[in-house]
Amino acid sequence: MMRKLPHVTVVFWIIKIVATTLGETGGDLLAQTLKVGYLVSTVIFFAMFLIAVVFQLRSGRFHPAIFWTVIALTSTAGTTLSDYMNPTGGIGYTNGAIILASGLAIVFIVWWRTGQTLDVENLATFKGELLYWIAILFSNSLGTSSGDFLADDLGFGLRQSAFVLSAVMLVLLAAHYYTPINGMVLFWIAFVLTRPLGATVGDALSKPTERGGLNWGTTWTSAALLACLIGLILYQANQLRRRPLDPLPAPVHRRTGAPQAPNGTLITVSS
Template sequence: MTASDDPPTTGRSALRVARKLPHITASFWVVKILATTLGETGGDLLAQTLHVGYLVATVVFAALFLIAVIFQLRARRYHPALFWTVIALTSTAGTTLSDLLNRTGGLGYTGGAVLLITGLAVVFLLWWRSGQTLDVENIATARGETLYWIAILFSNSLGTSSGDFLADSLGLGFRTSALILLAVMIALLVAHYLTSVNGIALFWIAFVLTRPLGATGGDFLSKPTDHGGLGWGTQWTSAALLSVLVGFVVAEAIRVRNGPVDTLPAPTHRRTGEPQKANGELLPDPA
């Protein structure tokens, strides 16, 4: 049975929805950093190495992102390959979009970051007013997931501007910037386990910061040695990152396929408790 069907006679309280988004675990953050690092080198590969330019590269990656996210929104269960493809495309599109605003558009890293922070704040405001759950592990409606992906696109674009601001505007370089961001990520991890700071706020701060961490890490691997990098080039760096990312995703796909269907309670409005239309396969509660 799918969300488009009428609910069974057992009542909505006995329904659960197949999970479409992954649990936020240590492996999630490892794969996220890999995907965003690949996004940095992949975006630079098309825009700079292949001399396509930021505008054309942004259009190409935005189109690919829209296609992939439509498939993700139409899916009825969590498919690791599909989910991480969308994440990687938000990273590549975010890289070229940020560079388009900052460099071609002349906003600069600070101006671009302000614009993207404003956009992200507007998305969160709309999300809050929509009544959808803000818990990213328990999103189960089409509207909630759409807002989730828009926020991720803004977050990854903002992360690119932040990484460039640290490495270039502040003159810290790729290695120092990556180490600073890694230290902040560790501090967020400690705050998660040892303090009562809101977990949703910590998630989005970490999500934004993994983008510049991946960006500076990707630049460190791919940029020439006279620019503070290791000189691997965007082609070899992207190929290596893609290989490792595919390995993680395949392992996750095997785990999901061999395990039981992961489910959530049928979605309700965050404030009123009214039932909402699910965006995943509806299943009876085994209890």
């Protein structure tokens, strides 16, 4: 089976941060600058996400353009959903973060009980990949709430929050290389934290100077980030042409060790 998800490398994290930063500014561009509103923007981005994720689930191998489009759309949908829940809906950043963290925990519990592998580089079944995308949607929404909680409720501000989150990411990187902490635990912590990192960087670029930003505006910031994202996707696609990803190992059920079909069902072998 061909791999449908990329290897987790330095390039992966660079593109992830750019995509999630674009999600922050792109969500604000539609909801605030164009005055569409957070509720309508959330519906629009969720519809776009569902279309893109269907293409991803039906694809037979890893396509950088499709994969990163889905990631960016989970970020934009997560941004508008979080902003609709928290300031607009009156839930507040703290409660919003708690709700979304609880939702993400439930997804991981369901994922664990299905027996699908949690190794995101070796997902080989439809069920496993579907759970992967649901977890990413929750994690990017949680990341938006977490970033706002850090910047506003805790009073760190935009730039200081970006520095704090960057420092935490460096700690996670060191933990990956120098501690026995499970790699998938570190991956998902980093995945969640790159979202508020992207959100604070996006706000620091686009917000007015009186709010601690550089006042680039959502339009110009989104355009610059989109150009950067397209360039990185083209680079990754060129690298794939030069060195294709290795095929996946045969999928097995995590708890039973039995082989699985691509749809996630167990394969029984009769004697």
